Amino acid sequence: MPPGPGRIVDMASRYFDSCVLFAASDLGVFGALAERGKATVSTLATALECDARGLRLLLDAAVAVELLVKDGDHYRNSPDAGIFLVPGAPGDLSKAIRYNRDVFAAWGRLPDLVRTGRPVEAPELHLGRDTERTRNFVLAMHGRALGIGRALIPVLDLEGCRAVLDIGGGPGTYSALLAGKYPAASFTVLDLPDVAAIARDLIAGQNLADRVRVTCGDYHVTPFPAEQDAVLFLGVLHQESAVSIEDLMRRAFQALRPGGRVVVMDLMTDATHAAPKFSALFAVNMALTTRDGWVFSDAEMRGWMETAGFTGITVQPLPSPMPHWLMTARKGMDSITHATLTV
Numbered sequence: 535m536p537p538g539p540g541r542i543v544d545m546a547s548r549y550f551d552s553c554v555l556f557a558a559s560d561l562g563v564f565g566a567l568a569e570r571g572k573a574t575v576s577t578l579a580t581a582l583e584c585d586a587r588g589l590r591l592l593l594d595a596a597v598a599v600e601l602l603v604k605d606g607d608h609y610r611n612s613p614d615a616g617i618f619l620v621p622g623a624p625g626d627l628s629k630a631i632r633y634n635r636d637v638f639a640a641w642g643r644l645p646d647l648v649r650t651g652r653p654v655e656a657p658e659l660h661l662g663r664d665t666e667r668t669r670n671f672v673l674a675m676h677g678r679a680l681g682i683g684r685a686l687i688p689v690l691d692l693e694g695c696r697a698v699l700d701i702g703g704g705p706g707t708y709s710a711l712l713a714g715k716y717p718a719a720s721f722t723v724l725d726l727p728d729v730a731a732i733a734r735d736l737i738a739g740q741n742l743a744d745r746v747r748v749t750c751g752d753y754h755v756t757p758f759p760a761e762q763d764a765v766l767f768l769g770v771l772h773q774e775s776a777v778s779i780e781d782l783m784r785r786a787f788q789a790l791r792p793g794g795r796v797v798v799m800d801l802m803t804d805a806t807h808a809a810p811k812f813s814a815l816f817a818v819n820m821a822l823t824t825r826d827g828w829v830f831s832d833a834e835m836r837g838w839m840e841t842a843g844f845t846g847i848t849v850q851p852l853p854s855p856m857p858h859w860l861m862t863a864r865k866g867m868d869s870i871t872h873a874t875l876t877v
Contacts (some may be wrong), residue, residue, distance in 0.1 A: 538831055543720075549638075550595075552593065552634070552638070553638075554595045554596055554599055554601070555596075555631065556631070557592055558592060558593075558601060559619060559628050559632075559635075561592075562621040563582070563596070564615050564616075564618075564628070565577070565622075566581050566582060566618065566620075567602070567609065567610055567611045567615075568611060568620040568623070570578070571765070572608040572610035573610075574592045574607050574608055574609060575593060575607070575609075576611070578730035578799070582707075590778050591816075593609050597609070597835050600614070602615065602620070606693070612635060615793065617711055619843060622780075626677070626680075626810070627678075627681055628677070629674055629676065629677030629678075630674055630677035630678040631674075631677075631688045632670060632673075632674045632677075633671065633675065635710065636660075636670060636671065637822065640654050640822040641818075641819070641822065642652075642716050643819065644822065647818075647821055650702050651660070653764070653821065653823055653825055654822050655820055655822070655823055657824045661726055661728065662725060662728030662729070663675065668728050668732070670730065672732040672733070673705070673732070675707070676704075676705035677770075678767075679708055679711075679769070680707060682799075682858065683707065683711045685853045686716075686858075687715055689850070690799075691862075692715075692763075692764055692795075692797075693716070695716065695763035695764045695795075696718060696720065697722075697759075697761060697764075698712070698718060698720070698762065698763060698766065699721075699722050699724065699759065699762045699766065699786075699789065700724065700726055700760060700768070701725045701766060701770060701786070702725055702753050702767070702770035703723035703724065703733070703766070704723075704725055704726065705732065705733045706721075706723040706748060707736070708768045709721035709723050709737075709766075710736075710737055710742050711738050711743050713746055713768060715830070717764075717845075719745075719746065720745050720804075721745060721794060722747050722748075722759065723737075723746060723748045724751050724753050724756060724758075725749075725750070725751075725753070726751075730748045730749070733748045753782070756784050758786065758788070758789035758790065760788075760789055761766065762789045762791065762798070763790070763791060763794050763795070764794060764795050764797060765786040765792075765794070766799075767786075767794075767796070767798045767799070767802055768798045768800075769798075769799060771830070772797060772800055772820050772829050773820055773827045775826040776834070778812045778826065778831070778840070779830070779835075779838050780838045780841060783841070783842035784841075784842045785840055786845075787842045787843050787844060787865055791865070792865060793865060793866050794864070794865050795811065795863065795864050795865070796834060796844060796862065796864075797861070797862050798839075798860070798861040798862075799814050799852070799858055799859070799860045799861075800829075800830075800833045800858060801856075801857055801858055801859070802829060802830060802831060802848045802858060802859045803817070803829050803831050804831060805829070805833055807831060807864075810857060812857045813829045814829070816829055817829035832849055835861055836849070836861070839863045844864060845866070846863055846864035847862070848861065848862050848863070861876060
């Protein structure tokens with residue numbers, strides 16, 4: 535069959551779907567429908583303080599992309615929206631997708647990144663310089679971590695660990711989740727001051743401040759506390775250069791007790807850096823918003839671990855649909871196992 539334009543046209547229009555998702559979430563459509571079960575345009579327009587015509591266009595578009603279901607003049611959440619887009623629902627991703635919304639404008643400046651090799655917005659914007667952007671970013675990372683954590687926590691083994699260091703732990707979400715699974719362990723989250731302040735509030739709200747301590751610092755230069763049983767890098771290394779990752783692995787090795795473990799959970803590619811698809815695209819996303827952002831391969835990560843002195847390296851994918859991979863290694867072991875990335 536000869537090539538046709540359909541795939542290209544579809545690709546050029548795919549952001550339409552994203553904009554409908556972001557607008558409906560930001561305006562509170564999914565929460566309002568969850569409260570009512572179903573509603574007409576006029577009812578929702580009054581409740582959400584929206585123009586009826588504009589809202590009808592959005593709702594019909596949301597039906598078209600299967601976020602809503604339309605019964606006559608009434609709209610209701612689709613099963614997916616009811617589970618993942620209603621604020622406060624067990625599977626709520628509404629905060630998590632705000633990160634995608636916030637970087638949407640940066641993607642429109644991709645040619646600038648390619649021409650200059652520099653991010654199109656200052657990373658400091660979401661790391662303290664802009665208070666609102668920083669808070670939105672940290673809360674979005676909290677939402678994403680809650681979702682990823684459902685796949686990560688069951689397969690991450692910290693049995694026997696008492697002192698755990700969470701590098702660049704952001705909102706402290708992973709440490710808080712792991713504290714629930716491992717009641718004998720204490721966690722230290724290291725992150726920048728403006729991020730750490732928000733993390734402390736989140737952790738205090740979960741009554742975990744006695745077991746999850748937040749320390750202010752820049753993990754590039756702040757010394758890692760010694761005598762750790764585990765050092766975690768969970769979704770943080772994709773913003774670091776190869777030189778920086780190698781240094782972080784070396785410092786983690788030094789901070790660990792003999793037999794201690796390092797844990798890396800991140801998006802990874804195969805050796806081509808072009809697959810899996812999501813990882814290759816996410817590499818661009820990171821380069822748009824951070825100075826050294828990219829996505830490394832599993833083989834590269836294994837090499838940095840080995841250079842630092844780690845052995846007993848294991849690699850495994852997180853359960854579907856998560857696109858992340860989990861790597862662990864030990865200080866003072868000598869066996870290496872490895873599973874190749876599949877695409």
